[in-house]
Amino acid sequence: MEATREIYWNVGHGVVPIMYVLAVLAVAFLAWGFYRRIRVYRRGRPVDRLANLGGRVSRLLVNSLGQVKVMKVRLPGITHASFFWGFLVLFIGTLLVMVQADLMDPFFDTIFLKGDFYRGFSLVLDIAGLVAIIALVGLLVRRFVVRPDGLDTTKDDYIMHGFLLTILITGFVIEGARMAVTELDAAPELARYSPVGLVFAHALYGLGKSSLQSLHKVLWWVHLVLAVGFIASIPLTKFRHMFTTSANYLFSDLGEKGVMSTMDLEDEEAEQFGAAELEHLTWKDVFDGDACTVCKRCQDRCPAYRTEKPLSPMRVVLQLEEAAFRGSEATLIEDVGSDVLWSCTTCRACEEICPAEIEHLDKILEMRRNLVLMEGEFPGEEVTMAVNNVEVNGNPFGLAFATRGDWAEETDMVLMSEDSEVDVLYFPGCYASFDSRNQAVARSFARICSAAGLKVGILGGEEKCCGEPLRKLGNEYLYQAVAAENIEKFQKYGVTKIVTTCPHCFNTLGRDYRDLGLEVEVEHYTLFLDRLLRDGSLELEAQPFDFTYHDSCYIGRYRDIMDAPRQVLQATGGRITEMDASRYESFCCGGGGGLVLAEEKTGRRINVERVGMAQETGTSTLVSNCPFCLSMFDDGVKAAEADLQARDLAEIVEERLKT
């Protein structure tokens, strides 16, 4: 017997028109369902996320078909990917059957599901179906039996698991019934190419031909109705993520990571700053809610959520969606809660891991902008005071601006106002200039520069806060004001190269300031030192020591700089024991998002949490590359009474300068 099968065996060709009518209805319902949702997305402001379409389409294909980000979390990721691929193969298989049965055969008299191709086809589909069922059961067990913390199960999940499982199982029963009648006896070698169906066929064989045919017919219709129902349910349930989550790869922000939009403060007509209502966010912000599959990977990694603060990045995204679709009496910020908004450290762990490429931060930061610029609200009075201090003295401590350069008194650093012919400008930032622990780091860095034979200048009393913590808190106005003053000084002295020991200054001067007219090369000292070591300007005498390294958020996740600092530390003789949460999984120190200026009022302390992780490595030194991290870890070590020393990379290098 030819290796093929009779499409519409037993049910007859009469089903075709009905099948198509149902299918068309289902697809029409699907389209209408999405059309209604699109209208809600469009309540948000316009934003162009289709430029460079070719690149976007390939990202979409690679990531959704390749399930790349989904698999970043191993077990659940591979399980989902397996299910996805299995179901995808089955879908393609069904399409092929449709193409032959409803197009090629009747109109072109061509059958391609035959012979070796058909054998391969059967085998692949059977395996795909099996894999899909096994994977689905795995997911089901995870959700309903294991019940991971924070994984919400709603009626959507019951519907989805129900539909998929019954569709898959009825598929095999139908196949088994058919094979029991048409292949078991008549074509047993062919039957082997449908191994799963074969098992079902053997199990059902005893029913006898006429019962099998009835069973087959009934289940065929059941399977069809389920399939049609499944299609129709897509816009109504989380099934929509097949389209929306994939589409989010199309609509991604292809720009640099973690850059805020620069507000036009010259616009006299502008009456709204930041987001108070849905209409002030973009359509993408609303759409993100639909793309969310409630996988909670962001929440799992959020330092605020992990320490019992009220913030869950996933909840914020979903709340926006709820407000958009179900409507709300309250304002957006009332719904989300200002204490939730103030808990974010902008560490980007959420965005980095999100398999749906959702942009959590923009929403939070736009709402913060509203709180500050429209309501004059800050997370606490200590923050208002720090902000006022920046306005008066250019630093959050309220210390006299004229003393900002005093830390450099015994170093070789040159004041730009006295001599601006320098190799590079060092921008220490507020902490290195005024905080005693961090002044030590600045001095270490100064000595390193001298050892490398570099002439380095500082602005001293002319330097102001880079403005980053203010910007992240939402105070765009004051940020632009201090930025303008800094830029004026850079331009006055013809500065072309800046190096900084602070990741926040690094990002702000190097990227944010571009929108305000500054185009200079800004380097973080970790890359700076790495370069000096490699080109021989700097020589070290390695002294071995054990340490663990903290990838600060604004260097690691924001700028992908993870190897250079490790190389530098290796050159110093350091032996690293990595924390579990390192590199892209690094856990924030708690100082970002302007929160270094605020008191931590709820939950456990983020810095203590991180210090605990460092302690687990068994090393005695926690090395970081950021003044906020250093301050946070110093505090955290004290609070946790840990047998650990918090040190900065610059200090370690300086100790090992070849004399």
Added chain:
Amino acid sequence: MKILVCVKQVPDMASSVTINAEGVWYVDEGLAFRLNEYDEYAVEEAVQLKEQLGGEPDLTILSIGPGRVKEAMRRAMAMGADRGVHIVDDEYYKKDSHQIASMIADFAKDKDFDLVFTGMQSQDRGSGQVGPAIAAQLDYACVTTLVGFEYEDGKITATRELEGGLHAKVKLAAPAVVTCQLGMNTPRYPTLPNIMKVKKKELLEFSPDDFASGDALVVTESMYVPEKKGAGLVLEGDAGEVAGKLLDVLKEKTSIVK
């Protein structure tokens, strides 16, 4: 209803002060400036009163000083005022409290202000005289050192801060001059729309000669940085060592530590 708030721009107290060439006041260079803290509370209280009365009252911010004081005035105006009045005077520091009060009274005398708010003293000169002196010249009632203020139909109920954790409540009638003590309220952080609106509000400029200040009754002979008493011991260094040294000193010099 019309409200006047008198504010002063003063140096931020974190900065070191250098005496000017005349030897009677400080040099501006190297100093950061800010709105006098006491005046901040005055502005906030006035704005709260304006809000309480449905926004009807007309609120003017007045200041005397060189061009730089406009920055402090704008901050005050952004909290919720209707206009600013700047008496541009580069030699404001040569005028004594009585002259300052006289100029303000001369400005205010034909304007029928119901209430005049100001801080109870300035952070630089700190004489505490200007408020009551304005009241005396305008023949207004006056109450000072307020930590609480209530207003209803022309009647003021004020809470004054006395010494030793004591407050006193008094009642008086407008028109009045009211001077404000620290901690009276929480001064609001100006919203951006309000900061931008300030650009459109009138900021009138006057010359000091436009107002009668009279002659100086007090003359500053000199302003100087007092010589360090020198008796003090200074300890610096690593916290652990310094703690030990400090306790040694206390053991030696006091009977407190054994």
Added chain:
Amino acid sequence: MKALLVCEVREGKLLESSYELLGFAAAMEADPVMVMVGTEDSVPDFKGTVYLGDVASMGEYNPGEHKQLVLDAVEKENPDYVVFSHSSYGWDLAPRVASALGVAQISEVVELVDGKFVLDACNAKVRRLVSPKTDRVVLTVQAGAFSDDGSFEGSPQVEKISPAGDGHPMEFLGYEEVDTGGVDLTKAEVIVSAGRGIGKEENVEMIRKLAKAMGGELGASRPVVDAGWVDHGLQVGTTGQTVSPKLYMACGISGAIQHLAGMKKSDFIVAINTDADAPIKEIADVLVVSDVTKLVPALLEELGG
């Protein structure tokens, strides 16, 4: 030269500051006369004339009539100086009197130099030497700047005056004690105070511990009280409590003039501050240039507490 000293009475008791005015008069080499609003029981231990206004009819605080009382006394005595304490009573009343008399007023005198007056300015970072242009001068004197040597002890000659009002009546509704927390810092032998330099509210705890470890009480500067980190009852300063313990430790306190005025009479003063130029250094016996949050734990460790 003659000085009319305006005494302050509160709730029937004459305030000690009234005697400081005698010290000031002595330093000015002026003959003192006194004026006050109170009762016959509250007149000072002063062998001179005391003009007395009846508090029952005039009221505890009624600036119009109090001012008029002083003006009446001025007319009778024709003094060269009219002197007040620089207190909430004095700084309120003095300018009214000076304006009515049309004379110079010099506020918060801390020292006399060659007949001229020294005042603090800019948070006591600088001083001003000033002199009046009028023959008669109204002065207010900083609390604690001058002290009475007892040379005027004796029984006063009381003259009663019933002054008129000034057309701006003020109704006195009463006193309110603000959350004292029940601690009388004036009795404490050791006070360890927290200032804004401690950084965060949670750091108040370590200062409290240090106070206990030193056998003393916790105090605070105004900004810490205003921020709500401690009870107002713990505030040291002109508007809080004026203290003179054996040992005063100021942690993270820069030394605003109002605070200094409240504690500068302490026997031994230690200041802990990161700012080596903080004004408090002027009166500190020991200035520790250090971060409070680092030094205090180190001290606690040394004390074994």
